[in-house]
Amino acid sequence: xxxxxxxxxxxxxxxxxxxxxxxxxxxxxxxxxxxxxxxxxxxxxxxxxxxxxxxxxxxxxxxxxxxxxxxxxxxxxxxxxxxxxxxxxxxxxxxxxxxxxxxxxxxxxxxxxxxxxxxxxxxxxxxxxxxxxxxxxxxxxxxxxxxxxxxxxxxxxxx
Numbered sequence: 841x842x843x844x845x846x847x848x849x850x851x852x853x854x855x856x857x858x859x860x861x862x863x864x865x866x867x868x869x870x871x872x873x874x875x876x877x878x879x880x881x882x883x884x885x886x887x888x889x890x891x892x893x894x895x896x897x898x899x900x901x902x903x904x905x906x907x908x909x910x911x912x913x914x915x916x917x918x919x920x921x922x923x924x925x926x927x928x929x930x931x932x933x934x935x936x937x938x939x940x941x942x943x944x945x946x947x948x949x950x951x952x953x954x955x956x957x958x959x960x961x962x963x964x965x966x967x968x969x970x971x972x973x974x975x976x977x978x979x980x981x982x983x984x985x986x987x988x989x990x991x992x993x994x995x996x997x998x999x
Contacts, residue, residue, distance in 0.1 A: 849979035851917035851972045855938060858972075859945045862964035866949065866957030875955030886950045893947030901940030904929050917976055924984045926991055934995050938968050973997065 869875070877886055907928040908915040914922075915937060929936035942965045949957035977997075980988045 848920050849917040849972075849976040851975050853972075855917070855968050855972045856941060858967050859941045859961065859964045862960035862967075863945055863948055863957055866954055866960030867952070869956035869960075870952070870954040873956075875959075877950065877953050877955050877958065880953075883953055886953055890947040890950030890952075893950065894944045895947075897940040897943030897945070897947060899940070900929055900943065901937045904936035904940065917972060921980065921983055924980070924987055924991065926995075930995065932995065933999055934992065934997050935973055938965070938973065939998055942968075969997075
């Protein structure tokens with residue numbers, strides 16, 4: 841009997857690569873046409889905030905990944921989801937791994953004092969929102985039905 845549910849979310853690119861490419865493009869643009877995030881005197885504050893964002897972002901992404909593994913499902917969007925994860929950071933955001941990558945990317949941009957990298961991090965989050973998350977949401981709704989719809993009603997996509 842054919843199962844009408846899709847096998848996976850059909851995200852055609854690794855989402856972390858989107859953030860990496862955006863940061864690398866921002867770095868290249870920053871070298872060619874500097875776009876600082878303010879006066880040089882802001883450097884120490886930007887670096888401190890950047891380090892905090894990197895630590896928070898990577899911690900959030902790791903925590904979310906561990907929750908997936910504890911639920912016995914894969915965080916890789918080209919693999920089937922065996923369970924709907926609603927524990928841990930998934931109580932507050934439906935996409936803590938992507939949020940973590942966005943925070944870490946913004947932190948790297950602040951650390952580098954780079955407006956281009958910060959714009960790249962924002963652009964990467966928009967690409968992820970439109971192309972990865974939208975596909976994942978369609979897949980999860982097809983796979984988990986009302987349970988996922990109820991979860992979406994309780995928990996925001998990002999924050």
